[in-house]
Amino acid sequence: MSSAKGFRPVKTKRAFEEVCxxxxxxxxxxxxxxxxxxxxxxxxAEQLQVSRATVREAFRTLEIGGVLSLQKGVKGxxxxxxxxxxxxxxxxxxxxxxxxxxxxxxxxxxxCLQKEIIRLACERATxxxxxxxxxxxxxxxxxNTEAQIEDRTALTLQFYAxxxxxxxxxxxxxxxxxxxxxxxxxxxxxxxxxxWDVAASRTKVVxxxxxxxxxxxxxxMISHMERLHAYMLSRALTAAD
Numbered sequence: 001m002s003s004a005k006g007f008r009p010v011k012t013k014r015a016f017e018e019v020c021x022x023x024x025x026x027x028x029x030x031x032x033x034x035x036x037x038x039x040x041x042x043x044x045a046e047q048l049q050v051s052r053a054t055v056r057e058a059f060r061t062l063e064i065g066g067v068l069s070l071q072k073g074v075k076g077x078x079x080x081x082x083x084x085x086x087x088x089x090x091x092x093x094x095x096x097x098x099x100x101x102x103x104x105x106x107x108x109x110x111x112c113l114q115k116e117i118i119r120l121a122c123e124r125a126t127x128x129x130x131x132x133x134x135x136x137x138x139x140x141x142x143x144n145t146e147a148q149i150e151d152r153t154a155l156t157l158q159f160y161a162x163x164x165x166x167x168x169x170x171x172x173x174x175x176x177x178x179x180x181x182x183x184x185x186x187x188x189x190x191x192x193x194x195x196w197d198v199a200a201s202r203t204k205v206v207x208x209x210x211x212x213x214x215x216x217x218x219x220x221m222i223s224h225m226e227r228l229h230a231y232m233l234s235r236a237l238t239a240a241d
Contacts, residue, residue, distance in 0.1 A: 019058035
């Protein structure tokens with residue numbers, strides 16, 4: 001029999017990866033919970049029979065992954081977090097920046113998610129949700145200059161977060177945050193489309209949701225997102241020229 005091609009000798013996992021796996025296993029088993037403080041580098045290194053440098057590298061890896069928060073000071077240490085969507089958001093942002101994810105595919109995925117969020121919001125949104133959404137839109141109307149781009153960007157992210165919250169589904173909130181926050185980079189780079197009253201469009205979306213009109217709410221939101229996509233694409237092409 002001819003020798004197989006493409007296979008390589010199996011290598012053992014690096015020590016810090018094993019430490020990461022053990023910490024994750026303890027969390028998944030419920031023996032370590034969010035808010036708990038892990039043993040010090042020295043104590044954990046002794047327990048696992050590895051170097052402190054190995055434990056330190058594992059801690060940093062888990063911090064980047066949103067699992068741990070490394071706090072400084074006498075009372076500091078590695079504390080288990082409640083979960084952080086930022087690593088996912090950063091990955092999507094990097095893929096967009098590096099060309100691993102096209103703007104068209106990104107927008108299509110956002111539209112698919114947004115349709116389901118609107119469907120659930122039409123079923124579950126409360127008066128409190130509508131009040132928060134309308135307050136957000138009112139604030140957006142006031143932030144229409146280039147000097148206010150940071151505030152306007154924050155309000156855009158908040159609008160989508162409020163829609164997701166109205167679904168009463170935590171997974172939807174997490175997914176919405178992960179796929180929406182990369183927009184912040186684009187908005188800051190391309191500026192505001194002054195020919196478009198974005199607040200008016202969002203007002204229509206909210207009104208349709210209040211009326212529990214799923215089809216109308218989705219249609220307005222998709223139109224809203226497609227216009228934003230076209231503007232982002234046109235500005236990106238202009239910058240490339």
